[in-house]
Amino acid sequence: MSQQTQGILAQVLQPGSTLSQRLEGLHHSMLDQVPVVERIACALYDPGSGEIKTFISSTRSGVPIKAYNYPISASKSLSQIMETGKARVIDEIQQQVTANAEHSRWLLQQGYQSSYTVPMYGASGFIGLIFFDSLRTHAFTELVQRDLMVYSTLINLTVSSELSAIQSIIASAHVARDFANLRDFETGAHLERMAQYAELIAQELAETFSLSDENIAHIRLFAPLHDIGKIGIPDRILLKPGRLEADEREIMKSHVVLGAQMIDKILADFSLAHMPGTSIMRNVVACHHEFMDGSGYPAGLKGEAVPAEARIITVSDIFDALTSKRPYKREWSVEDAADELRRMTAEGKLDGRCVEALLKYRDRVQRIIDTHVDPE
Structure with a gap:
């Protein structure tokens, strides 16, 4: 196992640290290999409301968007990610994104130029999205997407594992109530x-x-x-x-x-x-x-x-x-x-x-x- 891989795993597996802290550590570790990533964020999907909700993020500059919900059905491209499982690339945010929603206006204000969005999955299916944003246009080439594959997989596994543990606790409590x-x-x-x-x-x-x-x-x-x-x-x-x-x-x-x-x-x-x-x-x-x-x-x-x-x-x-x-x-x-x-x-x-x-x-x-x- 390479030193770089050991460092990445150490950041993901930090005992007692929050998911936010682990994401920040992972972001720092990956910059040597993928320096174009200015921001990483995870949003969770709530099947009850049909909304995507901000969850954790790591941002090198700018102001993160927080406490924000958005109906996934209101975004054709995000709905397609959920339905097809295929990632989305936006090469020129300032030209391709219109300021018709709060998160779109925020994205334009922060000065991000390109983005790469991948779906997250857990045992129950689709659980949310991972956003990678860059201050450069056309940053997410096929080579960069390949490099990000291992990181997005680690983020997905980390988030889904913690959510699964939480759901196990809640399920145990519900079983106790029913029993x-x-x-x-x-x-x-x-x-x-x-x-x-x-x-x-x-x-x-x-x-x-x-x-x-x-x-x-x-x-x-x-x-x-x-x-x-x-x-x-x-x-x-x-x-x-x-x-x-x-x-x-x-x-x-x-x-x-x-x-x-x-x-x-x-x-x-x-x-x-x-x-x-x-x-x-x-x-x-x-x-x-x-x-x-x-x-x-x-x-x-x-x-x-x-x-x-x-x-x-x-x-x-x-x-x-x-x-x-x-x-x-x-x-x-x-x-x-x-x-x-x-x-x-x-x-x-x-x-x-x-x-x-x-x-x-x-x-x-x-x-x-x-x-x-x-x-x-």
């Missing part, structure tokens, strides 16, 4: 709505909370696990239609600690405790009932001690609970739910930035509600 015959109000529609609300808030507050696109993807992926500890709560309490007694409330509260213990066990069983993003997963489960004023549980965290991802999940979960029908209540309108979230913010319980980030996009929120309807 325990969990019968509360955590429908698939609720979990999907909540995940989309969380993603919406995280994207809006990415700069405020210093969230990378990789962090945002993890928040969306891990949001459905927030109440996994409820599998340890007796049905007589979990499914009780009326108000819980004081002792029953304490038992119900224990689902948070039970959930954190479950996540720790799953991570240990899969030997994934070192994987970047697991802290976000644990915080989503362990801290989603903490309040900003310290009145939450189980740890009574206060202010900045409450992780940003937990604040996001808390607002998403409460909003969905308010706007969903339950046996003991009707669904609230978005306006009424907004008033309640703002009341809780005024009381010091919620992070107002998360509340306003969600309410800023009321049309999108209403579409999420209308699209993901609970079964009767």
Whole structure:
């Protein structure tokens, strides 16, 4: 094995480093062989929404595009990559690309002159795209494309392996829920709505909370696990239609600690405790009932001690609970739910930035509600 190959593998296999860090290391290693590549970026495909979403990138100069979603069907050339599996080359970006979308305008503003886009695949099929951009026109010759083949394969394998590991964790949690015959109000529609609300808030507050696109993807992926500890709560309490007694409330509260213990066990069983993003997963489960004023549980965290991802999940979960029908209540309108979230913010319980980030996009929120309807 050559020293160069050893160096490349060392960058890809760095234990404990994020995908973004590994991509940056790989980018640095490849410059001796392919110096024309100014930027590498990966975007993930969400089959649920049909959108391509920014994920990780390494940029030598310029400003990266972040927290951006785009319907892949709106781009004929990107749709063709997904459908055919064939790469796309743009030799003269400034002449061939029109500024008809945010990412197109960004591409032109950054001064990139040519680009090479290849599809990524995982066990489930198409999972996204890898973009290579250059400041030179006609940079991606057949020889350069051949040189990039090994790098694009390594990037694809690295991304798909991590996503597969995450999906294994989520699948294990879902199996545990099913095995325990969990019968509360955590429908698939609720979990999907909540995940989309969380993603919406995280994207809006990415700069405020210093969230990378990789962090945002993890928040969306891990949001459905927030109440996994409820599998340890007796049905007589979990499914009780009326108000819980004081002792029953304490038992119900224990689902948070039970959930954190479950996540720790799953991570240990899969030997994934070192994987970047697991802290976000644990915080989503362990801290989603903490309040900003310290009145939450189980740890009574206060202010900045409450992780940003937990604040996001808390607002998403409460909003969905308010706007969903339950046996003991009707669904609230978005306006009424907004008033309640703002009341809780005024009381010091919620992070107002998360509340306003969600309410800023009321049309999108209403579409999420209308699209993901609970079964009767």
